[in-house]
Amino acid sequence: MSVTDYLIPYDFSPVTILSFALVLGFYGYGLLKMPEADRPGSGRILVFLIGVIMCYGVMQTRFDYYSQYMFFVHRGQHLILHHLGPFLIALSNPLPVMRYLFSRIKPGIRKALTPLGWIYRFLQHPAIASFLFVGLIYFWLWPPIHFDAMLSRDLYWIMNWSMLLDGLLFWWLIFDPRSPVASDALGYGKRILLLALVALPQMVLGATIVFSRGMVYDVYEVCGRAWPMPPETDQLLGGLLTWIPPAMMSILGILIILRRAMREDGKPAPYSEELKATHS
Amino acid sequence: MTTQTLSRLLRMLPVTAMIAATTMLAGCLGDEESWRGKDISGLMPELAFELTGTSGDTVTADDTNGEIRMVFFGFTSCPDVCPATLQKLSRAVKDMPDELQDDTRIVFVSVDPQRDTPERIRSYVDFFSERAIGVTGEEKALRELSKRYRTTFGYDDPDAEGNYNVSHSGAVYVFDRNGNARLLFRPDMSVEDIRTDLVTLAEES
Numbered sequence: 001m002s003v004t005d006y007l008i009p010y011d012f013s014p015v016t017i018l019s020f021a022l023v024l025g026f027y028g029y030g031l032l033k034m035p036e037a038d039r040p041g042s043g044r045i046l047v048f049l050i051g052v053i054m055c056y057g058v059m060q061t062r063f064d065y066y067s068q069y070m071f072f073v074h075r076g077q078h079l080i081l082h083h084l085g086p087f088l089i090a091l092s093n094p095l096p097v098m099r100y101l102f103s104r105i106k107p108g109i110r111k112a113l114t115p116l117g118w119i120y121r122f123l124q125h126p127a128i129a130s131f132l133f134v135g136l137i138y139f140w141l142w143p144p145i146h147f148d149a150m151l152s153r154d155l156y157w158i159m160n161w162s163m164l165l166d167g168l169l170f171w172w173l174i175f176d177p178r179s180p181v182a183s184d185a186l187g188y189g190k191r192i193l194l195l196a197l198v199a200l201p202q203m204v205l206g207a208t209i210v211f212s213r214g215m216v217y218d219v220y221e222v223c224g225r226a227w228p229m230p231p232e233t234d235q236l237l238g239g240l241l242t243w244i245p246p247a248m249m250s251i252l253g254i255l256i257i258l259r260r261a262m263r264e265d266g267k268p269a270p271y272s273e274e275l276k277a278t279h280s
Numbered sequence: 281m282t283t284q285t286l287s288r289l290l291r292m293l294p295v296t297a298m299i300a301a302t303t304m305l306a307g308c309l310g311d312e313e314s315w316r317g318k319d320i321s322g323l324m325p326e327l328a329f330e331l332t333g334t335s336g337d338t339v340t341a342d343d344t345n346g347e348i349r350m351v352f353f354g355f356t357s358c359p360d361v362c363p364a365t366l367q368k369l370s371r372a373v374k375d376m377p378d379e380l381q382d383d384t385r386i387v388f389v390s391v392d393p394q395r396d397t398p399e400r401i402r403s404y405v406d407f408f409s410e411r412a413i414g415v416t417g418e419e420k421a422l423r424e425l426s427k428r429y430r431t432t433f434g435y436d437d438p439d440a441e442g443n444y445n446v447s448h449s450g451a452v453y454v455f456d457r458n459g460n461a462r463l464l465f466r467p468d469m470s471v472e473d474i475r476t477d478l479v480t481l482a483e484e485s
Contacts, residue, residue, distance in 0.1 A: 065432075155323070224432045224434075227447070
């Protein structure tokens with residue numbers, strides 16, 4: 001197979017290609033047009049691009065073929081769609097670009113988008129967000145559901161897109177660049193708590209898969225594997241990918257948030273300036 | 281109602297929604313299955329293919345319209361899975377009431393067109409059942425068909441004698457008289473279970 005064969009989509013999805021093109025297009029447009037002072041540096045742009053390209057790569061290249069026919073590659077795909085890709089995108093802080101783009105939307109349309117804001121705020125409630133984050137992993141890995149999702153093309157796409165969108169929501173909540181002191185962003189303590197809380201059930205699930213004696217996910221057995229590999233090895237690798245890297249990402253997230261919190265520790269809170277002004 | 285109670289209720293809303301969602305989900309999973317095989321209604325597209333038959337002619341899905349079709353991917357040099365599955369299917373069909381047997385069709389799709397000539401496939405399927413037909417085609421057409429049914433196949437490197445193994449799906453895809461995907465028979469299903477499902481499917485109007 002040539003290099004092109006590896007790069008072209010295995011299962012061509014116009015909606016996916018269009019979505020990624022729009023995201024990159026709007027991001028690029030925002031970067032070029034926005035005021036120089038707010039523009040993210042090249043490092044942040046690079047991190048954003050790596051995150052987006054990784055997500056695209058596991059959905060619309062030959063990687064997707066292996067994800068459909070090998071359990072452990074499928075787990076790798078979800079690790080990128082639900083963890084690593086959105087992690088990098090949120091960490092790159094595209095907020096100034098988004099703010100600029102939002103300012104360019106006509107007021108009439110902006111008003112029509114208000115209900116979206118309600119849905120967003122509902123989904124970003126810490127309880128809902130962490131429940132969704134862990135719940136989706138458990139839902140799609142529930143053996144009967146997983147079997148159907150791997151057999152049905154529609155369900156398969158819904159599964160992958162739901163993982164990506166939920167990953168973006170969750171990591172955006174965690175890496176919200178706004179300071180909780182000056183805005184209604186989630187407090188650092190709560191962010192750390194969420195990261196630790198979502199890690200536990202993922203570790204339990206991963207360990208359960210790793211230590212299962214029988215075949216938990218026989219759909220790969222039934223529908224043929226991409227290459228001959230003992231089913232136990234495939235399941236073991238898949239379980240490890242569900243267990244260890246997500247736990248490590250939670251710890252990494254906690255470290256990043258701790259660093260941010262410690263940096264803000266020494267600074268005076270923004271409102272104390274105002275207080276000073278009124279008292280003088 | 282005081283503002284305090286209201287705001288407390290509002291705070292509880294997400295948690296309530298969460299519990300409601302879990303309960304609903306549990307309800308969905310509790311559905312009872314009446315089939316012995318795996319119900320795949322609505323999960324897969326209807327039967328469609330255009331391949332080469334054992335007389336060298338073109339065979340399409342429409343040629344067998346009105347019959348219950350059991351599609352199986354394999355190859356004639358297959359050491360275990362294919363003969364075992366074809367044996368099971370043919371026994372299940374033989375155990376059905378006589379008048380229903382003629383409404384069934386085993387469709388053996390060879391994914392090894394290199395070695396499997398139409399003659400070879402014919403003698404292979406004829407050995408197992410008179411209700412079986414064999415088809416094959418160019419690798420591209422076979423890849424498209426297997427992708428349509430979310431399966432794949434692959435070839436091992438040939439040994440010194442030129443023999444090679446082929447990895448393929450072990451499942452049987454069952455389509456009803458109208459060509460709708462209905463059931464998936466796993467390789468470990470018993471002849472009796474297969475027969476029961478086939479009779480139920482054939483007795484549908």
